[in-house]
Amino acid sequence: MNAVDLVGSAVSNTFRAKTRTLLTILAIFVGAFTLTLTQGLGTGINAYIDDTVTAVGASDVMTVTKPSDSATTIGTSDDGPAEYDPDTIASGQPGPPGATVVSLSPDDLDTLEGIDGVLRVQATKSIAADYIEGADDTKYVAAIGGLVAGQTVQLTAGEQPDDGSDDLQVVIPVSYVEALGYDGDTDAVGGTVTLAVTDAVRTQHAVEAEIVGVAEESVASPTGASITPNSALTDELYDLQNAGLPDDQADRYAQASVWFADDATDADITALKDRLEDDGYSGVTVADQLGTLKTVIDGIVLVLNAFAIIALLAASFGIVNTLFMSVQERTREIGLMKAMGMGSGKVFGLFSLEAAFIGFLGSAIGAGLAILAGGAISSALSTTLLADLPGLTLIAFDPVSIAIVILVVMVIAFLAGTLPAARAAKADPVESLRYE
Amino acid sequence: MPTPIIQVTDVRKSYGRGQNRFDALKGVSFDIAEGESVAIIGKSGSGKSTLMHTLALLDAPTSGSIALEGVDTSTLAGRRLNRTRNRTFGFVFQQFFLTANASVLDNVVLPMKIAGVPHAERKRRGMAALEQLDLADKAKNKAVNLSGGQKQRAVIARALVNDPRIIFADEPTGNLDSSTGAVVEDILFDLNRENGITLIIVTHDEDLAARCDRRIVIRDGLLVEDSRPNGPGSADTTHGRHGAEGVAA
């Protein structure tokens, strides 16, 4: 029997006991449906994060800090209390709360510049603003974020802050638009806000800046729900904030941005991180920061997938049962085919292909309906529960993972089918022909 | 004298072991020439089907040898054995063994499908076989909807579709009324005469046996009579080589 006939026979045999096949397909359908949905959930959320990372850009930049000894000693007290270091400042980096880093001095920046693979270094000027005030007279607390060159914020209106301009510009998050007294995102663009900082001698300075854009708030936005100034405004605020500090303390930065070759591979980046570490620095890329988030999401998806796989395993017993019944019913037919010279391998193939086909039907239907259901769920949620996260398709599907789901189910079905198929293949033609 | 198509030499077949051991064939020897029609007769449980299964290479004898055209069949295994069965033999069983819900044509072309014959040729030869048995108009019907006689004719069509050299028929008329049975017998003997197909028929039916060139009688696993009632030199020669003590027992 040639391959085409073998597949054809397996397919037509599938439909011989329609009710039984249908019920088996239904069981597989449930598992495949769940697996496709959970897989889609992972794809959707991770695609959202990936999109954001791409939009953020600056894949050739890492943020460098200088961890202090005490930063990593939570729970390890055998060294006794860490010695006080006057250069220690609170870190703006992700890490355990309260973790501190040693501030970077101009010397550090020079050292960083000298490290192999570092193309450029820029200190990050961190600014602690007192408040922001808009057309309304109410003052609001505001966090000032900074963009690294090459990064962008996702805008709902207006433009990116222009680092080349001498004008003082700012981009505000969507949530500030109404609070600051504007009617809408486009209305806010062109408006003027006042930002205040306090210097080292407790004098408060107010600076006026023009709103050039309104930013989307997304989980992975480079600045979060913070105000993004352009370089001119950053410098202005930073200088005002540091007024009155002795010179040797003014040039202290919590972190710096380090540029590396934009065609650097993951291995190159790891090597660069190692070199930084050898000199006592720690570097984190945007992808690293989001990587942890992705790891968590992947973990959750994995657990959900495990449930779906359990459902599929249960369904695979259905396949075993269905095919055993089928082998039983077709004992004589199997005997006849073997008597007529059909090899055991072909008989095995016939039944295991039938199992794989049942798996294919169940998974194809399951995946198909899951795509429809997932699309409906995502679009329903995106206007209600997840309206605050524009651009997020909660459950997204990519053809490769759908194909993988279908394949995995077919493999499970095939494996389930091997048991009955082996029994059919072993059947002795004479016994089968004598079978009543 | 040409090489016999089948040479059976001291074939024994036992089932089970030790206490439960049962000798279904106790040493049987005979030759069958190409183009012969042979009836194997005997009482129920005497070992006719067992003999036929070993002749058709469905079951290996416990000892003794069966040669097909002079080739010892114990040297055949796996693929070669399957090919030999597929190319050389056609089967007609007492039960029809038709796949109930498949079409008559699909049932008939099964041996060619197993042989890997392309679809178009299968259909052509399948229809030709059905034509020969007056079943062409039923080709598309489901096998389950045929009458008993039609089913047996479909089975014969299936047996001859692959141009076999030998057709084995185990009680081919046992399930049919006498007139339908006679039609089926006519078809089988026509095939034997016109196409030179060797016919080996297991039967209880003395009338059917009488139409064959040769009758081989089995009793308790032993050959007790081998005669040619119609053939040349048809005098009732009992020349079972192990028959004598069988009769005495």
Ligand SMILES: Nc1ncnc2c1ncn2[C@@H]1O[C@H](COP(=O)(O)OP(=O)(O)OP(=O)(O)O)[C@@H](O)[C@H]1O
């Ligand atoms: N697998 C087996 N295990 C044990 N004994 C068996 C087996 N197959 C057949 N036998 C025995 O071998 C003997 C011969 O069986 P066989 O089927 O050849 O008889 P038969 O002559 O064809 O009878 P019938 O005319 O009723 O079909 C019987 O006694 C039967 O019980």
Ligand SMILES: [Mg+2]
């Ligand atoms: Mg029998």
